[in-house]
Amino acid sequence: MLFRLVDGTPCFEVFRLLNLELLHFLEEAIDKEDFGRQLFTAGAIGDACWANENTLDKFQKLFVDLSNADGDTKQQLFLAMQNNQDLEVFFGNPQRGLLDFLNGDCRSSLKELSSHLYSATKDLVPVVAAAGGVNINSHFSDYRSLANNGNVCKACGMEKLAVIRAGITEQRQWRSDYDHQLCKSKYPIFAVHPNNLIPLCSVCNQNAKRAKDLFNSTDGNTRLAFYPYTEEARDFVGIEISNLLDPEPAFSVFWSTENETVLDKLKTWDEVYEIRNRVEGQLRAIEDIIVDEINPIDEAHLIRRIQDEARPIVEDTLKRKEWVFWYQKLFAALELVDLAPFAAKLGFIQEQGANGGEFILSGG
Numbered sequence: 001m002l003f004r005l006v007d008g009t010p011c012f013e014v015f016r017l018l019n020l021e022l023l024h025f026l027e028e029a030i031d032k033e034d035f036g037r038q039l040f041t042a043g044a045i046g047d048a049c050w051a052n053e054n055t056l057d058k059f060q061k062l063f064v065d066l067s068n069a070d071g072d073t074k075q076q077l078f079l080a081m082q083n084n085q086d087l088e089v090f091f092g093n094p095q096r097g098l099l100d101f102l103n104g105d106c107r108s109s110l111k112e113l114s115s116h117l118y119s120a121t122k123d124l125v126p127v128v129a130a131a132g133g134v135n136i137n138s139h140f141s142d143y144r145s146l147a148n149n150g151n152v153c154k155a156c157g158m159e160k161l162a163v164i165r166a167g168i169t170e171q172r173q174w175r176s177d178y179d180h181q182l183c184k185s186k187y188p189i190f191a192v193h194p195n196n197l198i199p200l201c202s203v204c205n206q207n208a209k210r211a212k213d214l215f216n217s218t219d220g221n222t223r224l225a226f227y228p229y230t231e232e233a234r235d236f237v238g239i240e241i242s243n244l245l246d247p248e249p250a251f252s253v254f255w256s257t258e259n260e261t262v263l264d265k266l267k268t269w270d271e272v273y274e275i276r277n278r279v280e281g282q283l284r285a286i287e288d289i290i291v292d293e294i295n296p297i298d299e300a301h302l303i304r305r306i307q308d309e310a311r312p313i314v315e316d317t318l319k320r321k322e323w324v325f326w327y328q329k330l331f332a333a334l335e336l337v338d339l340a341p342f343a344a345k346l347g348f349i350q351e352q353g354a355n356g357g358e359f360i361l362s363g364g
């Protein structure tokens, strides 16, 4: 995460209850030989799972596959889930082979059940009612309020979570998807763990991250990742400029730390969300950014405005305005270099625009 989640980020009660239901089910299944109502909690969530045919089928399939597996599989699965409920501890010491003991059938029925709890069971009317009537749209609205996390993606700072439309009720507003930090294909026991689900922008969630494993890189190496509630990258990143006067000046993101653990987490964050590729891609068109953000009149104005834009950004602005974190870093880098030759080049572009394409150099 570029920004950690704020303290007091609302927990989605539906996920908390469904997570407890799954844990309860796995515990009760250990010594039961028959599938029945007694495997579920006595309250409303148990009733809802029992009464919903699609949800019930998936619980039953898992129960059958676990019962057909080796003797202590049920117990092992329950303990794997129960002993890893604190995700902050898990991020600090990832159990990468947590479910390796499961056979193929158990693994696939567990994935099916947990995916279904996430995609369908969470929206059942009695489930939402048991969670105090707060459905996912209400939770999202609360999550992205300015008092909490705001509407800018915490992972990248480059995109809004979702566009807000006037005259549309909270329930009908668009919302972003909730990203499974620990992907549900590899860590199905966390598919409805409330701390594992974080609203992210569609670029981060759907284009960049998809089912990447936070703790194993695609080239097979183990790695660590920032825990989104307590750790963030923002203090360890900067932008540096080389060859500003080249036809295509280069801007690169750098890590401003030599701490090995933090560097490992920064690299994971970068690989998972393609942070450098996205920032450096955006900054390729530096002259366009200068015109779009500053629209300088002359060199003195350019320098004054760059100094303005390099000032620290207030927290609420970081929650409201996409790209602002990265542009502040960009302008802070520009503030450090001699801009006179660059300004002359820009002046030409400006005058050209203002004079219908005529070749007139700016007088500065």
Ligand SMILES: [Zn+2]
Pocket: 153, 154, 155, 156, 157, 158, 159, 200, 201, 202, 203, 204, 205
């Ligand atoms: Zn994002």
